[in-house]
Amino acid sequence: MGNCNSCSTGCSDTAPNRTALVQIGGVYDYVVALAGNPNTGKSTVFNYLTGLHQHTGNWPGKTVARAEGFFTQADTRYKLIDLPGTYSLMTRSVDEEIARDFILFGRPDCTVVVCDATVLERSLHLVLQIMEITNRVVVCANLIDEANRKMIALEARALEAELGVPVVPTSARRGHGMDHLLQHIHEVATGAALPQPRRARLDDEIESAIGLLVPQLLQMIPNLPCPRWVAMRLLAGDERMEQALRSGELAEFSKDPAQELVLV
């Protein structure tokens, strides 16, 4: 229960690899999304990986729209999307909506969640939410140098076992741990490693409600990504999700993930 294997579409594990889709700005084999709380050094990670100079600064809400860059790892070409910093994917703000829509409909081959290692507990909330949508997650525990200075040690292997996804301590500013991060991104995106996220265990009542909703959603929108998650949002009374379902927006977004990538 609570595992994506139970949902008939298998979420983004079945996402088609958008091999060699020609795009303005470059050719790539896989798409990687960069998510995370505001002010965790997400843009620094982005700049390190892409060699770009996206403006970084010490205030939240800085990455207003989506930035894109490219990098190569082990002869594989990657497109990296820097999503706006958010605490949640529950869509109260435009930023959260951009992040959620991309992770859900863009079906990235890997989603890196950048966390602040000095207040890791706070970031784990978003990690869990993203793990509900996709299996292909890598946790980047950034600012590990600052955490160490504050006498905080991170047991990455233990956290990895708890979460079921790779956890990589990094200091993007100093370039520490970044090779390790690249390696994990490569393994997850290419499918060489398939993380098995541990998901929240829900009440039987909620599970049975999800079980009723999922087939109906799939009947309405056969290509719907992660219907289990959409069902959970509907049950939680997410008005925007309900509206998106009624208006056909959800169906439109679900049509062609590759096209969506171009449009967003």
Next chain:
Amino acid sequence: MTLRLSELHPGQTGHVLRLDTEGSLRQRLLDLGLVPGTAIEQIMHSPIGDPICYRVRGAMIALRQQDARNIQITI
């Protein structure tokens, strides 16, 4: 003992019992980690007493009195 978060004294720590709010504020508080059982410490308040600063899960957050009043805690 159950009280409202707004009744916490500086330096005092309580544990979240229940959020008596709805809609987006409730979601926001949950997103900030104020789920039942979470330890929350009052750090200080602004000179006029509002907003109040709390420590939650290693992060400092500021809440309005009126919002803190709707959070039930145990000490």
